Amino acid sequence: MNAFPAGRAALFALIRARQSFLCIGLDPDPEQLPSGIPPTPQGMEQFLLDIIEATAPYAVAFKPNFAFFEAWGPEGMAVLQRVVKAIPPGWLVIGDAKRGDIGHTAERYAHAVFQTYGCHAITVSPYMGLDTLAPFLAIEGRWTIALALTSNPGSSDFQRATLDDGGPLWEKVLATCALAGHPDQLMFVVGATHPQDFKRVRQLVPHHFLLVPGFGAQQGSLDEVVHYGFNDQCGLLANVSRGILYASSGKDYAEAAAQVARRYQQDMARLMAEYGIAGPII
Amino acid sequence: MNAFPAGRAALFALIRARQSFLCIGLDPDPEQLPSGIPPTPQGMEQFLLDIIEATAPYAVAFKPNFAFFEAWGPEGMAVLQRVVKAIPPGWLVIGDAKRGDIGHTAERYAHAVFQTYGCHAITVSPYMGLDTLAPFLAIEGRWTIALALTSNPGSSDFQRATLDDGGPLWEKVLATCALAGHPDQLMFVVGATHPQDFKRVRQLVPHHFLLVPGFGAQQGSLDEVVHYGFNDQCGLLANVSRGILYASSGKDYAEAAAQVARRYQQDMARLMAEYGIAGPII
Numbered sequence: 001m002n003a004f005p006a007g008r009a010a011l012f013a014l015i016r017a018r019q020s021f022l023c024i025g026l027d028p029d030p031e032q033l034p035s036g037i038p039p040t041p042q043g044m045e046q047f048l049l050d051i052i053e054a055t056a057p058y059a060v061a062f063k064p065n066f067a068f069f070e071a072w073g074p075e076g077m078a079v080l081q082r083v084v085k086a087i088p089p090g091w092l093v094i095g096d097a098k099r100g101d102i103g104h105t106a107e108r109y110a111h112a113v114f115q116t117y118g119c120h121a122i123t124v125s126p127y128m129g130l131d132t133l134a135p136f137l138a139i140e141g142r143w144t145i146a147l148a149l150t151s152n153p154g155s156s157d158f159q160r161a162t163l164d165d166g167g168p169l170w171e172k173v174l175a176t177c178a179l180a181g182h183p184d185q186l187m188f189v190v191g192a193t194h195p196q197d198f199k200r201v202r203q204l205v206p207h208h209f210l211l212v213p214g215f216g217a218q219q220g221s222l223d224e225v226v227h228y229g230f231n232d233q234c235g236l237l238a239n240v241s242r243g244i245l246y247a248s249s250g251k252d253y254a255e256a257a258a259q260v261a262r263r264y265q266q267d268m269a270r271l272m273a274e275y276g277i278a279g280p281i282i
Numbered sequence: 283m284n285a286f287p288a289g290r291a292a293l294f295a296l297i298r299a300r301q302s303f304l305c306i307g308l309d310p311d312p313e314q315l316p317s318g319i320p321p322t323p324q325g326m327e328q329f330l331l332d333i334i335e336a337t338a339p340y341a342v343a344f345k346p347n348f349a350f351f352e353a354w355g356p357e358g359m360a361v362l363q364r365v366v367k368a369i370p371p372g373w374l375v376i377g378d379a380k381r382g383d384i385g386h387t388a389e390r391y392a393h394a395v396f397q398t399y400g401c402h403a404i405t406v407s408p409y410m411g412l413d414t415l416a417p418f419l420a421i422e423g424r425w426t427i428a429l430a431l432t433s434n435p436g437s438s439d440f441q442r443a444t445l446d447d448g449g450p451l452w453e454k455v456l457a458t459c460a461l462a463g464h465p466d467q468l469m470f471v472v473g474a475t476h477p478q479d480f481k482r483v484r485q486l487v488p489h490h491f492l493l494v495p496g497f498g499a500q501q502g503s504l505d506e507v508v509h510y511g512f513n514d515q516c517g518l519l520a521n522v523s524r525g526i527l528y529a530s531s532g533k534d535y536a537e538a539a540a541q542v543a544r545r546y547q548q549d550m551a552r553l554m555a556e557y558g559i560a561g562p563i564i
Contacts, residue, residue: 067390074356108349127409129436154411
């Protein structure tokens with residue numbers, strides 16, 4: 001298993017070194033694979049290994065989405081294990097599993113994602129309360145990433161429900177979870193689709209890293225998210241999945257993915273310079 | 283894969299035939315296995331097959347908890363497949379996965395739990411909104427079971443947060459999801475630990491089945507839950523996991539599990555008679 005150094009300082013050092021805070025979501029959808037890649041576990045594995053090799057220079061993190069491996073049964077999970085092992089040291093591996101359970105069950109999910117599958121981080125759904133986070137936060141040196149405000153239309157159903165104090169539920173989730181998890185161990189998912197919300201997010205959690213989906217296919221603006229979301233240690237991981245993975249449906253999928261990833265990286269380098277956080281590695 | 287007939291009427295017919303609404307949670311915790319059962323995938327498989335065979339006469343449903351299989355990697359998932367296949371026709375198989383994601387990801391989770399692993403039902407976490415339920419509800423003849431009010435202490439963190447209309451979040455979750463899912467396809471998780479809440483639950487969702495954890499180890503009262511929770515088609519699946527699985531730590535674990543399951547079944551038969559829902563199978 002690839003070790004990855006714990007805490008924000010190490011992640012920020014990596015972000016500076018690579019001039020990128022790009023996370024690439026590994027969502028190998030059998031219906032979207034490029035032509036020539038068979039929709040099989042073997043096809044998925046080859047596709048992902050090619051994507052990882054081509055895009056790694058422009059990213060700091062990869063985020064395998066467990067659903068796309070689970071659907072193939074035990075064979076798919078074996079592919080997941082090999083894909084995570086193939087990610088070289090120096091890239092954060094986020095298990096996008098959105099697990100949400102308590103006690104012994106959560107402990108076993110932590111074991112699965114951190115040990116069995118070798119991820120450095122896991123996404124977690126907080127609906128059941130802080131009990132859900134505790135067993136993950138108990139694992140030293142790994143990141144727990146709690147859903148706060150997601151980028152899908154349905155995020156308005158409950159996350160934006162107004163509480164009796166006048167604020168939306170997601171703010172309570174953010175503030176409550178932040179008390180339970182140090183910024184060196186806990187991140188939050190905040191979608192890019194409503195950049196103005198990042199202002200409030202940063203009032204509530206100035207120091208926590210945010211994993212931000214919703215770029216590319218979902219049309220979030222990187223410049224706007226950065227404007228409200230950056231902190232002095234960057235504090236953002238911007239995730240792009242389909243926009244990079246399926247940049248081309250032809251045999252040039254890996255080069256096409258690398259080109260898109262490189263454009264994101266260049267935008268990120270520009271923004272880091274503009275906001276004065278691109279300085280020498282500390 | 284075992285077919286299971288869709289809808290409430292079929293489930294209620296089964297409940298009447300077996301005079302039981304017991305669901306047995308299959309949580310094979312390696313630290314709690316009886317003596318003589320090695321904490322390995324093979325040990326877990328043998329243990330579960332013995333438990334299923336011994337307890338099936340007293341139950342209508344089995345609920346494998348995905349975490350305990352995932353932790354063992356691909357080999358554990360192969361055990362899960364075999365265990366589900368070993369459950370005979372006429373028992374509802376609930377995949378306790380608490381998945382909570384959207385779009386293509388949720389579709390792949392549905393494929394995994396319903397197709398690849400052959401479950402008839404899945405537990406789902408609603409934090410991301412109705413988007414999370416739709417891909418599961420789109421699968422005809424399968425049950426989606428949304429978390430509403432869980433039995434853990436942390437359920438008070440967010441589920442009981444008071445909204446601006448004066449009600450708790452869990453009521454909004456229940457009422458909103460109920461509009462999206464017919465009672466023949468959607469159930470809710472409501473914990474046994476606060477039986478008085480079932481009165482309000484039944485005002486909001488008179489017709490939906492409820493999957494009720496929190497008996498046994500968590501001390502919920504069956505009589506109280508039934509008092510507020512029964513509807514004219516029973517409307518309840520009472521889940522017991524550890525209280526049955528680990529009834530004995532010796533070699534007699536299967537008989538001990540059967541004895542506890544039988545006691546629950548007898549209580550359930552008594553309550554069904556008391557409330558007048560035990561009549562001849564329709």
